[in-house]
Amino acid sequence: MSDKPHGGTAPGDPGAGSGPHRAASAARTDVVWEVLRSALAEQGPADGENEILDIVDAGGGTGGAAVPLAQLGHRVTVVDPSPDSLAALERRAAEAGVRVRALQGETTDLAHLLPAAHAHLVLMHNVLEYVDDPAAALADVAALTRPGGAVSVLAANAVAGVMHRALSGHLADARRLIDAPEGRWGPGDPMPRRFTAGQLTDLAERAGLGGDDIRGVRVFADLLPGRVLDGEAHVGEQLLELEKAASVHPALAGIATQIHLLARRPL
Helix, strand or coil: CCCCCCCCCCCCCCCCCCCHHHHHHHHCCHHHHHHHHHHHHHHCCCCCCCCCCEEEEECCCCCCCHHHHHHCCCEEEEEECCHHHHHHHHHHHHHHCCCCEEEECCHHHHHHHCCCCCEEEEEEECCCCCCCCHHHHHHHHHHHEEEEEEEEEEEEEHHHHHHHHHHCCCHHHHHHHHHCCCCCCCCCCCCCCCECHHHHHHHHHHCCCEEEEEEEECCCCCCCCHHHHCCCCCHHHHHHHHHHHHCCCCCHHHHCCEEEEEEECCC
């Protein structure tokens, strides 16, 4: 499990910055945060009052998602194999004035580290690409989720891998990737595994999770040249709105750099 290379910030995070480049950064993360906020609201009481929820970030690294969630008032636990990442997480949490529980371990250790059916929400972002057995890892996460709880999975999209290799001029790699069962273009590919939306849905079903909500993340944000964002101030906001609309578009979502799956453990 590894730290999130594109960890998001919560609404109102003082480190979020401003201007078109801030909005462009938000375009890479706000689609996920919008879904997470809705999932947390569903777990709360019907009267809309705030409730402290138990959240686990499996492979949460240095806390790019965990600390903002703790700032919302929830009990957050990060499980990660890297002691250096966990130390950085604790520093980040202290600087933010929140507490985040840090546990060292892999997804295979979850059953020993935390009680079954413990969490209202479990995050598994940028993890399935690296584990030895994605099906087993997702099953371990599902067992940690309480009935009615949600699992958030963020993973590299194999279709986007094809596009990005082709657009960078590596046409042979792109052609190989189309048929590659693990979504890799060759032995030199730094990404161990990529997924299609169908593969993620199948993994969730095999883990006993249902009610799948799938969105594309970073449909355009990774394709735009930097000079676009150096233009008028409103470009970043326009990109953010474009990303939100494209994330649920039946065709455009399929070419996003990442796939976000929100699945639920049945009651």
